[in-house]
Amino acid sequence: MGDEEPAARRRSDAERNRAKILAAARTAFVDEALDGVSMAEVARRAGVGMATLYRNFPGRRELLETLFTDEVDGLCVAATAGEGESPVAALTVWLHRFAAFLSSKHRLAAELLKHTDVSDPVFGGRDRVLDAGRPLLAAAQAARQVRTDLSIEQVLDLVLAVATINGEDEYIGPILDTALDGLRSPGTGGA
CATH class of the missing domain: 1.10.357.10 (Tetracycline Repressor, domain 2)
Known part of the structure; x- marks a missing residue:
C-alpha cells in the first residue's frame, strides 16, 4: 500500500506538469511568433525542467x-x-x-x-x-x-x-x- 500513494501522487504531479507545459506553450505561442518560441522557453514559462518537458513531449x-x-x-x-x-x-x-x-x-x-x-x-x-x-x-x-x-x-x-x-x-x-x-x-x- 505504501507504494500506491507515492505512485498516485507522481501521476497527479505528472498530469499537472503536462497541463502546465501545454498552458505555457499556448500562451507563449500567442505572445510571440511560433517559430520564435524555443522548447527551453516553454519549460521556463511552465516552471518545469527540460527533462520534464522532454519526458512529456520528446520534441x-x-x-x-x-x-x-x-x-x-x-x-x-x-x-x-x-x-x-x-x-x-x-x-x-x-x-x-x-x-x-x-x-x-x-x-x-x-x-x-x-x-x-x-x-x-x-x-x-x-x-x-x-x-x-x-x-x-x-x-x-x-x-x-x-x-x-x-x-x-x-x-x-x-x-x-x-x-x-x-x-x-x-x-x-x-x-x-x-x-x-x-x-x-x-x-x-x-x-
Whole structure:
C-alpha cells in the first residue's frame, strides 16, 4: 500500500506538469511568433525542467501535435455544449468559436507543417469538426431559424472565408456577424 500513494501522487504531479507545459506553450505561442518560441522557453514559462518537458513531449513536433489536437477536441466538445437560448444562437456561438479556432489553428498548422506534411493523421480533424457541427445546423434548420439549402460544409466554408481576411478581431468580427446573419431563414429576427 505504501507504494500506491507515492505512485498516485507522481501521476497527479505528472498530469499537472503536462497541463502546465501545454498552458505555457499556448500562451507563449500567442505572445510571440511560433517559430520564435524555443522548447527551453516553454519549460521556463511552465516552471518545469527540460527533462520534464522532454519526458512529456520528446520534441517540438509532439508538443505542436498535442496543442493542435487539443484545439480540435475543444471545438468538438463545444458543439455539444449547446450554448445559446435557441438553436440558431447555439449554432452562432459555435461558429464564432470555429472562427477563433481557425485563427489559432492556422498558426499551429503552419508551424506543424515544418515538421510533417498534410497527410499526417493529426490533420484529420475536419471530419470530426463537420460531425460536431452537423447536429447544431440540423437543429437550427429544423426550428426554421436557418436556411435549409445549406450544408454544414458550406457554412464552415463561409466562416473559413471570413476567417482568412487579414485583420484584427475588431475588424473581422462585424464581417463574420454579417455573414452569419445571412444564414437566417427569411423573416427570422436576431438570435
